[in-house]
Amino acid sequence: MKKKIIGVILATAMFATLLTGCGGSSSETTANTDNAATEEAEQTEDAAPAEEAADAADAAADAAGGDLADKKVGVCIYQFSDNFMTLFRTELENYLIEQGFSKENITIADGQNDQATQSGQIDNFIADQVDVLIINPVNSSSAETITDKVVEAGIPLVYINREPDASEEQRWADNGWNVTYVGCDARQSGTMQGEMIVDLGLEAVDFNGDGKVQYIMVEGDPENVDAQYRTEFSVKALTDAGWEVECLSDQVGNWQQDQAQSIVANALGQYGNDIEVVFCNNDAMALGALQAIEAAGRTVGTDIYLVGVDALSEALEDVIAGTMTGTVFNDHFSQSHSAADAAIRFLNGEGNEYYIGCDYVKATQANAQEILDMVK
Ligand code: GAL
Numbered sequence: 190m191k192k193k194i195i196g197v198i199l200a201t202a203m204f205a206t207l208l209t210g211c212g213g214s215s216s217e218t219t220a221n222t223d224n225a226a227t228e229e230a231e232q233t234e235d236a237a238p239a240e241e242a243a244d245a246a247d248a249a250a251d252a253a254g255g256d257l258a259d260k261k262v263g264v265c266i267y268q269f270s271d272n273f274m275t276l277f278r279t280e281l282e283n284y285l286i287e288q289g290f291s292k293e294n295i296t297i298a299d300g301q302n303d304q305a306t307q308s309g310q311i312d313n314f315i316a317d318q319v320d321v322l323i324i325n326p327v328n329s330s331s332a333e334t335i336t337d338k339v340v341e342a343g344i345p346l347v348y349i350n351r352e353p354d355a356s357e358e359q360r361w362a363d364n365g366w367n368v369t370y371v372g373c374d375a376r377q378s379g380t381m382q383g384e385m386i387v388d389l390g391l392e393a394v395d396f397n398g399d400g401k402v403q404y405i406m407v408e409g410d411p412e413n414v415d416a417q418y419r420t421e422f423s424v425k426a427l428t429d430a431g432w433e434v435e436c437l438s439d440q441v442g443n444w445q446q447d448q449a450q451s452i453v454a455n456a457l458g459q460y461g462n463d464i465e466v467v468f469c470n471n472d473a474m475a476l477g478a479l480q481a482i483e484a485a486g487r488t489v490g491t492d493i494y495l496v497g498v499d500a501l502s503e504a505l506e507d508v509i510a511g512t513m514t515g516t517v518f519n520d521h522f523s524q525s526h527s528a529a530d531a532a533i534r535f536l537n538g539e540g541n542e543y544y545i546g547c548d549y550v551k552a553t554q555a556n557a558q559e560i561l562d563m564v565k
Contacts, residue, residue: 257289260536262296263314265307265324267351269299271444272473273499273519274325274350276564281323281525288529300327311335315342321532325350328412332357340366345535347371349528352414362543369541371528375418378517378549382419382496383426385515385553386466389494391432396465396492401433404466405456407442407449407474416444419470419498437464442474449477457485464493472497472504472516479512489513500552500560508557518550518560 262285266278278297285295296314300307304327314322315338322344326332332353339346345367352370361368386394386402394402404424409416420439427434438456442449449469457464467482469475475497479489487493490511497504500518507513524547531541552560 257533257536258291258294260290260320261294261317262290262532263311263317263319263322264295264297265300265310265314265322265326266297267300267307267325267327268302272501273444273471273521276501277325277350277521277525280521281529284526284529285532288533300325302327304328304331308335311339315339315344319344321345321347321536323347323349323528323532326353329353329414330412333360336361336366336368340364340368345532347528347531347535347541349524350415358543367535367540369531369543369545371524371531371545371547373519373524373547373549375415376422378415378498378519379419379422380426381517381549381551382423382468382498382515383430385496385551386423386494387426387430387432388553389514394465394494397463401435402427402465403435403437403460403463404468405437405453405460405464406439407452407467407469407478408439409442409444409470409474411441416441416470420468423468423496442469442477444471444473446473446477446480449474450480451477453478453481454484457481457487462492467493467495469495469497472499472501475513475516476501476503476507479507483512498549500550500557500564502561502565505552505557505561505564508552508554509561511554515551515553516557518552518564520547520550523547 264278264281266274268274269278282292282295282297286292296319298307298310298314300310307327308331311322311324322339324335324346326335326348329351332348336346336353336357346369348368348370350372352372358370360366391402397403406420406424408420411417424434424436437460438452440452442452453467467475467478469478475495478495482489482493482495489495494514496515497513498517498519500516504513504516508516527545527547531545534541550560
């Protein structure tokens with residue numbers, strides 16, 4: 190049922206790309222733009238409704254002789270306390286079981302946001318001779334080292350959520366390795382955040398009437414391409430609409446609600462009514478921002494706007510209530526299913542594309558209830 194609704198929503202999703210950001214992160218983003226630009230075409234081709242992917246997985250499981258129950262799956266998550274990755278890993282485990290893996294053969298490890306801890310877990314999975322690994326790296330820059338040892342051990346590898354860089358992906362292709370990446374293109378989510386603000390109209394957003402939009406940015410972690418692209422492309426959507434923008438503050442909240450709350454509280458203390466828009470790279474931080482906004486006596490939709498990404502249930506409820514301007518559905522169903530399907534194809538001796546994409550979906554007051562019904 191859920192899969193069907195997702196298919197319909199994805200079919201209506203818009204795909205758009207643009208560029209730029211504020212302050213410190215623009216040099217980091219530039220390095221990755223070419224990489225992502227080449228991937229964009231592939232992503233559009235590769236993006237398939239979850240239903241089709243599930244059918245493909247059924248076929249793969251049948252072809253594998255239905256012996257998935259005996260296969261050992263090692264899953265590494267960068268940090269269990271991350272809200273979005275909690276949704277992702279829960280759905281991943283459920284879906285793997287639905288496909289025929291047995292629960293006791295699926296081991297999910299918490300990297301506790303520490304690459305050394307995660308690397309030790311990967312070593313243990315290799316020593317344990319798991320049949321396939323699904324890895325959400327703590328640091329994408331460690332991918333080369335991780336890939337080398339996993340490939341050396343002859344274990345197929347599916348990276349999720351934190352994309353290794355273009356040269357690393359090229360190595361998989363050049364060597365014909367059983368390694369792939371599953372994720373969404375964060376440029377799309379950033380663009381959608383910006384578009385939801387642009388759709389309000391400059392007059393509505395420019396509360397102080399100075400002809401430009403003053404905003405603050407709360408970033409995820411600076412090493413993460415999702416944070417870099419969302420920061421850059423959200424603002425670029427405004428400038429591409431011909432709007433003048435002014436960045437008052439751009440700080441790192443590490444995807445965490447409490448960190449965002451204090452960043453936004455401080456920014457509101459410093460810049461007060463000058464802040465017209467608060468961009469947060471994810472919903473956990475947008476929820477923290479909302480606490481700070483309300484504590485400062487400001488009202489979203491009346492004297493300030495606030496957008497996030499992920500479509501966490503709590504954020505969708507805020508969108509419905511009007512206490513958050515909008516969020517972007519980060520489809521953990523599609524991503525976790527695609528990751529499991531890719532793992533099954535590897536186990537079945539089939540190859541995978543080196544990049545498997547999916548689409549984000551804007552969530553505004555118009556469709557937030559529909560998305561909430563689906564994710565709950
Ligand atoms: C993003 C997500 C964030 C956080 C991050 C972890 O895609 O929007 O909330 O989970 O992944 O890498």
